[in-house]
Every structure is written in structure tokens, then in C-alpha cells.
Amino acid sequence: MTRRALLIGVPGGGINVALAAQRLTPVLRELGFTTIEQRSGDRATRDGILASLDRLTRSCEPGDAVFIHYFGHGGRVRFTDHASEQVFAYVTCTKSVRGGGFEAILDVELSRRLTELDARCGNVTVMFDCCFSAELVRSGEDADVSLSSQRSEAAPDWAKHALMADAEIDLALDSHPRILRVCGASPKREAFAAVRQGRHIGRLTEAFIAAISEAGDRRDHSCWATLGHRLREHVVQALEMEGQWVALAGPVQRRLFSTQVVETPGMISFVPGDAGVGWLRAGWHQGVAVGDRWGIVDPHADDPGAAVVVELEVTSVGRNRADVTVLGEPGTELVAGMPAIVLGLRERMAVGLSEPEAKRMAALVDASPWLRRSDDTPSQRVRVEPGGVWVESAEPFPPAVFATGEPGHARALELLEDRARVAALARAWATQERSDSPLRWRWSLANDPDQPLPETGATLHAGDRIRVDLQLQADAPPFNWFVSVVLIDPAGRPRLLSTRMPEGIELAPGDAEVIGVRHGRCGAQGLELTWPAELRADLGPARLLVLASRRPIELAHIVRPQARDDDDALALQGLAGDTLRDRKPEHTHACTWLFADFHLRRKHRHEP
Secondary structure, three states: OOEEEEEEEOOEOOEOOHHHHHHHHHHHHHOOEEEEEEEEHHHOEHHHHHHHHHHHHHHOOOOOEEEEEEEEOEEEEEEOOOOOOOOEEEEEOEOOOOOOOOOEEEHHHHHHHHHHHHHHHOOEEEEEEEOOOOOOOOOOOOOOOOOOOEEEEOOOHHHHHHOOOOOOOOOOOOOOOOEEEEEOOOOOOOOOEEEEOOEEEEHHHHHHHHHHHHHHHHHHHOEHHHHHHHHHHHHHHHHOOOOOOOEEEOOOOEEOOOOOEOOOOOOEEEEEOOOOEEEEOOOHHHOOOOOOEEEEEOOOOOOHHHOEEEEEEEEEEOOOOEEEEEEOOOOOOOOOOEEEEEEEOOOOEEEEEOOOOOHHHHHHHHHOOOEEEOOOOOOEEEEEEOOEEEEEEOOOOOOEEEOOOHHHHHHHHHHHHHHHHHHHHHHHHHOOOOOOOOEEEEEEEOOOOOOOOOOEEEEEEEOOEEEEEEEEOOOOOOOOEEEEEEEEOOOOOEEEOOOOOOOOEEEOOOOEEEEOOOOOOOOOOOEEOOOOOOEOOOEEEEEEEEEEEOOOOOOOOOOOOOOOOOOOOOOOOOOOOOOOOOOOOOOOOOEEEEEEEEEEEEEEOOOO
16 A cells, blocks of 8 residues: 655745645655655646646555645635536636636536545545635735635636536535545635745644644544544634634544544534633534533544543533533643543433343443433333334334344444434423524425425425525625534434535525535435335434534534445535634524424335
């Protein structure tokens, strides 16, 4: 196996990009990268960058690891003469002709090449340390790169060619399930650079180098899920604000530059305060309640979920954060970005068990932070019979049955815990009030977008494909909102549909986004509704849940990671966007939740 890296640096707006590659190269050498190409300055033209990507694909072998790093500027563009209303993300490049027209590389082009690269080697990591940022640096030099954060113009010839569909390279719908992306900023926020001896390095890149150094000899045990929390907090602390929000998407449970997966429980960032206290980046909007027990875990352990450093107890909750008390001595320094997991809810879901056959199931329930055993009106009941493990619900979920043995017991436990997660959200919201929100949304069948589906009473079929349209009113106050869309299937499992931005798709006033429809997708558009195979019924309830907040929405403890063969995928998301310099505190001042209830039939629409 060979580890290969491509480091791209695009100057412009006074940025000197040489330092990023200079500092990254020795770090990558230590991490085992033996082939490192630099493409920067005058060599970072559109043709030059695309040629390097194509050459990288040709040279890769199955099992190789590839790291692509981009430092420069990003933006968004809407082509006025293109049939699609989609706004495309892009990264800038050095112009082939000084003073010429708009030149860039579109997300669709990058997506296709990254998809080809993944098909070749199966292990691709991409880091985009970029966005539009007029305040990033100031210089008297003439910028040869247009730094408009969002453009609206006719498509140049190169863009028309790039937007032509390629039937041989199909892009998935929302977030590529096998390509790890680390983006320097959410789509509507700035990414910043530090000035070091007259040269520049992106804050994300500097945070990555620092985090690798902190991990030391244990870095090979780290996974992106744990490292990502530390990267984000590194940047927040360096800037002393949250205006830059580092975003990770894709297979974050992988170890660094590896396809090996670490089975981690859902983790939320912990931020220490004064001695013995701190806070979590999740509040009642994400189902956290006073009295819940959490634990800080060792981010570099082989099994982070089993390596609790110290326990925490929630003492108060806000909309998007929870204050905690540290219980005992941690034995190690607590730093911002250490991951925290749920150890035990104050109010766990009651599960009734049949005896004596359910001894194994009883042990699993007793060890769960989400469940407790009780025969006093339990909301869930488990029967273990020779023919299978049955899960029955007092709620309107159809009965589910799993195979006997360890795998069946484990799957039954997962289902029970998923239902408990959804119940925790419902309990938290029951005592709170929604904020007024400028968000407008609708959902429809992908092949009939002009006919919105109702918020109650619809009946759909397995195999139907849906889209979700989101829009923030143009006359709304000048605040951005983050929006996450979750599908709760007839079994009661929550599934994140907005996977391209796990902490929420960011919308500015007047913005519109569509989930489930993407330019460049040759296959069927729309997110497919599937019937859970374990259910013993022909019809079941489902819910489409929309969460919106003026701060990012961390849901890793509520929604399990997507299956890696999920088709909700697009390889690139959120390079940069409209600037929003946000120096506000971490508390959000507004959040809401909306939903559509419907029924799903097991049979496909045209099945007799």
C-alpha cells in the first residue's frame, strides 16, 4: 500500500500559500506518505489541478491511501443560463490568462474525479481549507482570482462542458459515503488564515498539524470522529469566536488515512470551563436533560466508547448546550474538543422482558445508557422465542422480529435504543416552546415536485423517492439558520437525510436548498423510502422531522452513522459561501422543530 498526497495552493487576495505545503509535508512524511505532489502558485491553473487529479487516479492501486489538501478560496455560483437552479460550490484556481474571465473548478467536477479516485483505491481523504474572506488578509497586490462569495452569471464554455452529465460516473444524492471530507468552514461562513512570518496558513491546516502532534505515537489509533471535535475547537479557540465552523462528513469512524472502522458511540464535543465544570455542544433541542450522565472518552483509545476518562452530570440545559459538573478527578488534562458520550439518561425507556428466555437480552438492556428493565407498563416489550426475538411496542410501531443468537439480540438492542433516542427528543420538546422561524419547507415525491405532500395523512409506498425543499424567507432578520432533516422510519429508527452537512445545512435569508435532488446524478433522483425488513406488518407510521437552529445542530448521539453503502451521496459539500462574521456567544437564541407524519406501505407502488 502506498500513501499519496496532492497539496494544492491557490494564491489570490494577498494570500501567500507556500507555508501550508511547507509545514504539511514533513507531517505527512511522518504519517507514511511517500508520494507528495505540490501544485501551487502559477502551476495551480484549472488545467493543472485537473491534470494532477487525473494523474493521481491513474497511478493509484487498490489499497492505496490518498490525501488531497486545498488551500485557497472557495465560493458559490448560479449560472443564469443553466436549466438547473442549483447553486454550485467551487474552488478558485490561478487564471490561465491574467485578467481573463471567471475560472474555477466546480463541485460537480471535483465530485466526479473523487468518485473515480475512490473507485480506484477506496481510501480518499480531502481537506478544503478555504472560503471567501475579504478580511482574511489585506495586501496591495492585485488579486488575480475573483473573490466574490456568490456569483450569478452566464456559464463560461468550460463550465458548460463541466456540467454535462457523465453516464459513466454517477454521483450520489447528498454525501459520499466513502470519501472523508474535512471542510474549513460551513457553506455560509468564513475560513480564516494565520499570518506566520509574512506567509499564511489556514486555521484548519494549523489545527490539523497541532492535533497530530498532540496525538503523538497514538495517532494511528485516532479516528476522524474524535479528531474532528478537536480540530473544530482548536480553530474556535484560536479565533476566540465561532465564526469558522469546521465541518466533517463521510466515513468519520475510519482511522486516519485508513479504511479500518472504529465502532464509536455518538459523540458530542466537551468544552471545559472553570475547575470542575464545563459544557457540551448539545442542549434540550437535541434531547439532553438535567440529570443525564455523560462521560469524556480517550480520543486515541482502540475502543473510545470503553475508555471513559471521567464522568459528567448535566446540571442545566439551554437550547444548544448543556452545563455539566465533572465527577471526580479525570487523571488527565481536559481540553476543548474532547469527545463525550451518553453514559445514562435520567429517564430511560422502560423495557419489559419475558423470562427466563430473555437472560441475554436482560444483560444488554441493563448495560444500555438508554434503557431500563421494568414490567410496570413498559413502552417496549421483548419476547425471546425459538423462532426469533420479538420487539413489541405500546406505541404505534408494528412488531419487529430478529433472528435468535447474538446478532439478533444486538439488532433488537439497536432498535430499542433508537426508539429511546427519539423518545428523548420528544420529552425534551414537550416542555419547551418553538421559536418563531423564517424557515419554509415542503416535501414531495421527487417525480412530482409541484405537488407538495401534506403534513399529515399521506400514505406512501416502499420504493417511493422523496425530496425536501427548504427556504429561508428573504425578508427574514439577518441571521443564518442551520437545518437538519431526519426520517423516522416505521420501525422507529432515526436516519439523517441531510448528510452532506451533519450539523445542519446552513441557510441565509433568501436561500433555498433541496435535499434529494442533485445535478450530476445520472441515476434516480430522490431519497428512496425503504421498508424495514424486520417488521411484521404491511403498513406503518413514519415521520419526517425538520430541526432548525441559529447554531449548528450536533446529533451524533441521536442518529447513528449512515451505512457506508447508503446512496445519499455527493462527494463535495460546503467549500465556502456568503460571509458571516459571527462573534456571538455559543448560546443560540432561537430553534424550532417541524414534522410531517405519514404512513408507509411495505409493498411498492406498482406491486400487486
